[in-house]
Amino acid sequence: MDLFWGIFFSFPVVIFSGLVTICVLYWLVASIGVLTVDCLDIDFDIDVKQLSTDNPASGFSGLLMKLGFNEVPMTLVITLIALFGWSICYFSFRFFMIPISHYALIYYLLGLIIFITAFIAAVYLTAFTIKPLRPIFSKLNTANSHQSLLGQTVEIRSSTVSETKGEATYEDGGAGLILQVRCNESYQFKRGDKAILLSYDKTNNSYEIISLDEFNG
Incomplete structure (x- = not known):
């Protein structure tokens, strides 16, 4: 257990640890009705108009649409990215960073590389995970x-x-x-x-x- 908490609060795992903690607290608050599941959703009206005129959406919102993040609650997307990113960072630290923890420069350089890699991988894993859920949420959004x-x-x-x-x-x-x-x-x-x-x-x-x-x- 000491090893777990040591890694939990170590760089770069601690970044995702903080995000996971916030997500857990959010879902606890949402479960009692204080917040709604879609309270962080983004309005994509402008991008839809662009697409309808054969002009592909660009920028941050365009990337979200390409990955299908606009079709499910953004809170679910953030939670999955946090969980996937934390898992990748945790096991990467466990197997690669503990042996070099005494070499500060190499430690933080490798930690930064692991964080960026984990974040990118988490985004694409999230996009893959929500793919079968997108039709379900689309129907719910239409019906409600x-x-x-x-x-x-x-x-x-x-x-x-x-x-x-x-x-x-x-x-x-x-x-x-x-x-x-x-x-x-x-x-x-x-x-x-x-x-x-x-x-x-x-x-x-x-x-x-x-x-x-x-x-x-």
Whole structure:
């Protein structure tokens, strides 16, 4: 165990160790509904327009699209890169860097080479891993797009809903969705009440809701 922790906090493994730790903490927080799985997703609208006019997307977003990272949650991509990179760095350190740990210049030079190699390998391993998952997430994104949810019934999850805060759950036939909802002060929603999604605010990533009675009447 001492050997494991020694490598865990050694250069260059410690860089990926920190990223893995952040990812673990993120998934723990996301599991209780504080954060959403797609909170780090990137908008690719500009790139899609470029592709539609036969101009290939370039730059960072173009690379992400080429690898298929735009078709799955970015948090999943980062987590997989962190895990693959950490694994490669850990075993590379275990077998190649321990014998030269007393030679500082060679140690850090080799460590830098291992880090860069591990990162590149992790990116391509992640792209290969998510390839069979991309169609699944594409279907989920289509089925649960913001527009398709409008008019659907949700159940209030938070104790209250106001113009600045509130949460509701939508049963999608699977694990369910946790949505940010808002309403004006004339409504008095409480936990367990039913409401209708009326409109979507892209700026705040939230839905305006109204009561079932008003929607039906």
